[in-house]
Amino acid sequence: MHPAASVILFSTLSGLGFGFLAFLGWGALAPSGWAAFFLWALGYGLAVTGLLASTFHLGNPRNALKAFTQWRTSWLSREAWASVVTLVLLAPVALSGIFGLGLPRLVGQVGGALALGTVFTTAMIYTQIKAVPRWHHWLTPVMFLSFAVAGGATLSGRLWAPLALLSVGAVLLAVWRVGDGAFVRAGQTLGTATGLDRLGLPSVLDPAHTAGNYLKREMIFVVGRKHAAKLRKLALLLASALPALILLLPLGVWGIALAAALHLAGALAARWLFFAEAEHVVGLYYGARG
Amino acid sequence: MTALPQATEKRLGLVIDLDTCVGCQACVTACKGWNDGGIGLSDQDPYGASPSGTFLNRVHSYQVAVPDGPAQVVTFPRSCLHCDNAPCVTVCPTGASYKRAEDGIVLVNEDACIGCGLCAWACPYGAREMDAAQGVMKKCTLCVDRIYNETLPEVDREPACVRTCPTNARHFGDFADPESHVSKLVAERGGYDLMPGMGTQPTNKYLPPRAKGPGAASPLAPLLDVKATGIAGWLDRMLGKI
Numbered sequence: 378m379h380p381a382a383s384v385i386l387f388s389t390l391s392g393l394g395f396g397f398l399a400f401l402g403w404g405a406l407a408p409s410g411w412a413a414f415f416l417w418a419l420g421y422g423l424a425v426t427g428l429l430a431s432t433f434h435l436g437n438p439r440n441a442l443k444a445f446t447q448w449r450t451s452w453l454s455r456e457a458w459a460s461v462v463t464l465v466l467l468a469p470v471a472l473s474g475i476f477g478l479g480l481p482r483l484v485g486q487v488g489g490a491l492a493l494g495t496v497f498t499t500a501m502i503y504t505q506i507k508a509v510p511r512w513h514h515w516l517t518p519v520m521f522l523s524f525a526v527a528g529g530a531t532l533s534g535r536l537w538a539p540l541a542l543l544s545v546g547a548v549l550l551a552v553w554r555v556g557d558g559a560f561v562r563a564g565q566t567l568g569t570a571t572g573l574d575r576l577g578l579p580s581v582l583d584p585a586h587t588a589g590n591y592l593k594r595e596m597i598f599v600v601g602r603k604h605a606a607k608l609r610k611l612a613l614l615l616a617s618a619l620p621a622l623i624l625l626l627p628l629g630v631w632g633i634a635l636a637a638a639l640h641l642a643g644a645l646a647a648r649w650l651f652f653a654e655a656e657h658v659v660g661l662y663y664g665a666r667g
Numbered sequence: 668m669t670a671l672p673q674a675t676e677k678r679l680g681l682v683i684d685l686d687t688c689v690g691c692q693a694c695v696t697a698c699k700g701w702n703d704g705g706i707g708l709s710d711q712d713p714y715g716a717s718p719s720g721t722f723l724n725r726v727h728s729y730q731v732a733v734p735d736g737p738a739q740v741v742t743f744p745r746s747c748l749h750c751d752n753a754p755c756v757t758v759c760p761t762g763a764s765y766k767r768a769e770d771g772i773v774l775v776n777e778d779a780c781i782g783c784g785l786c787a788w789a790c791p792y793g794a795r796e797m798d799a800a801q802g803v804m805k806k807c808t809l810c811v812d813r814i815y816n817e818t819l820p821e822v823d824r825e826p827a828c829v830r831t832c833p834t835n836a837r838h839f840g841d842f843a844d845p846e847s848h849v850s851k852l853v854a855e856r857g858g859y860d861l862m863p864g865m866g867t868q869p870t871n872k873y874l875p876p877r878a879k880g881p882g883a884a885s886p887l888a889p890l891l892d893v894k895a896t897g898i899a900g901w902l903d904r905m906l907g908k909i
């Protein structure tokens with residue numbers, strides 16, 4: 378799949394933002410005054426920037442409000458609802474923190490749970506796509522949630538944040554291990570795509586069209602094996618190992634900032650791979666995979 | 668609504684005969700021509716160095732290595748299969764993508780589409796293309812504006828691709844009716860689904876190419892063995908020595 382900047386930024390930034398908002402909602406940090414303002418602004422800023430980035434992926438954003446109508450069937454519609462409800466529900470919690478209004482903690486806890494729910498709905502947009510075997514696995518939401526929790530724990534300075542960061546690394550390794558065999562396990566070939574497996578072994582004779590089209594641009598992206606291997610190492614290092622190490626050093630708030638920045642860079646690299654390495658079965662018609 | 672209908676009254680769709688299709692691309696052109704009316708299917712840089720455009724039907728060509736027989740070339744038209752269990756419909760956040768309860772046709776309401784592209788991701792067959800100029804999703808409509816169109820002469824009330832095909836490789840009809848032309852073709856010729864493992868339950872069916880026997884010897888083959896005699900034979904021997 379084409380690794381578009383809009384979807385990479387959307388899923389990474391909103392994931393980190395909602396992860397952090399979950400911790401703030403649960404009261405992991407109980408800031409007040411200006412400190413509360415800056416922390417909540419950071420959470421909202423990340424989440425909203427991510428959501429805005431996603432609208433750049435739309436061909437016709439004028440109709441965006443219509444995306445709230447199909448929550449019964451569509452994960453994208455559920456994601457729209459979950460994110461808006463979370464942001465609205467947590468707003469009074471943020472104000473209560475900033476101005477010391479003493480709102481009952483339950484509101485924040487519900488909002489915090491919804492924030493993680495939002496990350497889950499984002500992940501399900503990809504997980505539900507059977508035509509992309511690498512995504513169609515329960516490890517996809519596990520990966521999205523582990524990034525959100527580790528990012529949130531890092532930003533809110535939890536003692537166990539290094540553990541959460543290391544578990545992101547473990548999840549990434551599992552995702553790659555399982556994902557590398559997913560296309561073959563799904564069992565689709567040019568033979569099943571055309572039904573010509575009845576006859577023998579088909580291969581492409583001539584391309585259907587010599588120039589590019591939407592399908593080729595959007596769904597058939599080829600990433601070099603060596604390139605991917607390097608990026609995987611970089612993602613592991615940046616998203617997991619390095620920030621975990623830095624958090625163990627006595628660097629205080631600067632350590633947190635550095636760890637979070639590195640983690641975000643690693644998350645972006647991992648998310649680029651999530652799209653770039655995902656193969657869509659439509660590629661078979663165009664001769665991808667033999 | 669992006670909920671799928673439980674069952675549809677009719678199941679309109681196409682049968683595509685891979686035995687008779689010659690890959691002439693007439694259906695591609697007729698489809699583009701018919702559907703280009705109105706707001707149309709845009710092209711980018713059509714006469715320039717890197718042309719690109721929106722099509723609802725494309726024809727591929729494949730070669731097949733057949734275990735005990737001559738290799739075959741199969742040309743393969745690919746358009747929307749109007750699936751019963753269409754994943755492109757349920758993923759749509761706006762309700763723009765829907766399947767009609769009355770005849771099973773899968774359509775996009777372009778006025779409601781936000782151009783998120785998720786339906787094209789969900790379709791295993793590459794049957795949907797986003798129009799780069801309009802930013803909305805395009806797909807085969809089963810020529811819904813022809814098949815019910817009473818202003819057209821009766822013979823033209825079938826999809827443009829079916830109407831134009833010079834070898835009759837595309838057939839249109841109702842699969843819910845076991846006595847229909849298309850149902851009978853499928854039963855007689857072993858019509859099949861593409862990628863049944865994807866669980867989409869396509870309406871459209873493909874007919875396999877008929878089995879070809881071992882290549883028959885050419886009627887001109889005996890001439891290859893003719894030995895020249897007389898003057899021609901002498902010439903042949905002389906020239907052979909040079």
Ligand code: SF4
Binds near residue numbers: 755
């Ligand atoms: S072929 Fe693709 S676009 Fe057409 S109904 Fe099936 S899944 Fe949807």
Ligand code: SF4
Binds near residue numbers: 758763783
């Ligand atoms: S591109 Fe349009 S029709 Fe397709 S899922 Fe998005 S809103 Fe629905």
Ligand code: SF4
Binds near residue numbers: 698699701807808828
């Ligand atoms: S039925 Fe109509 S829209 Fe569909 S492929 Fe044929 S000509 Fe194109």
